[in-house]
Amino acid sequence: MRTPQTILIACAMAVLALASTSSAQITEYQEQQNLGVEAHVGRLTGHAKDAEINYRRYCAGCHGNQGDGEGENAMWLDPKPRNFTLAQFKCRSTPTGSLPTDADLYDTVGRGVQSSNMPSWNPLSDQQRVDLVAYVKHFSDRWKTDKPGEAIPIPPEPAVNAERIKSGQVLFQKLECWKCHGVEGRANGPSADTLTDDQNRPIKPFNFHDQTKFKCGTADSDLYRIFMTGLDGTPMPSFADNVKPDEAWDLVFYLRTLQPQHSKEKEIAEQLGLKPINPNAAVAPAEAPAPAPAPAQNNENKPQ
Ligand code: HEC
């Protein structure tokens, strides 16, 4: 039965729901106004207004007509389609927290997103894809107030050797990648089962032991970029402030030894007989004993 209380609660919830969407979402009127948005990739210029039909045909079923990620297929998918009204993206060349470049979005649309239902849209023409990038942007006003970050620089890849792989392993340990990804990269670290994304949905770390391909590209330079930019909206952080460029390459080389496919790195690791570092043994010295407790005091008489 509907008591006055339940009606009141229902009203309060409706108001809350409205309040929470209005902060990120734009009205249909604003959306129409934004159809002038452009995207620039190389010599191509994309126009949002030219992508309307293709977006509805190819993208809306998952990403929703309003770009909110609530298309009719979304309920069946995990991970969920991106909500474009939040203007937050995993695959960027730009620092954590910043907007991606148009080229980043263009590359993603062409590549698709590995281990998700996001397909590769390479069958569409270059012009159609760059128009779609403009259309993706038109769902959020953040593109008006904010500029994409500066792409993080990636120095040329050095030659791999045993020293670099060992150094990469120490970094994997020191930076606590293992806490999520597991000491052998099997996505079974102590935090792995507790992770959620920014929208509070459970999320699994990448499994290096089983997977050959990353969401944001497959080259060594893509791998470098991933942990230097982080995957925004997920627990995968940016390590740009903790890792020097040379160390970043060492880490790339070590991560390759964890993957199933044949590589020079894996060969060197086998020759070395590289064994996973036991995190408990190695972490122990860092866990300094707690500071000696202050002399017992009566809290109530504590001087302010
Ligand atoms: C079958 C469902 C499906 C269709 C159709 C689809 N997508 Fe996606 N898309 C996804 C999913 C799922 C993700 C999120 C993947 C993830 O988070 O790992 C995604 C993510 C994205 C992203 C964000 C990537 C990032 O870096 O965060 C963009 C941009 C995107 N899609 C564009 C498009 C465009 C443009 C179209 C139409 C041409 C399209 N998608 C069609 C499912 C779909």
Ligand code: HEC
């Ligand atoms: C707090 C947990 C956590 C820590 C710590 C962490 N990661 Fe991740 N990482 C994740 C999660 C979760 C994902 C999967 C994100 C997704 O699927 O969207 C991920 C994904 C990745 C990917 C694959 C990205 C892609 O494009 O598919 C790489 C590479 C990676 N992490 C490297 C590292 C490295 C190197 C470190 C340490 C320097 C590290 N991670 C530390 C949680 C973590």
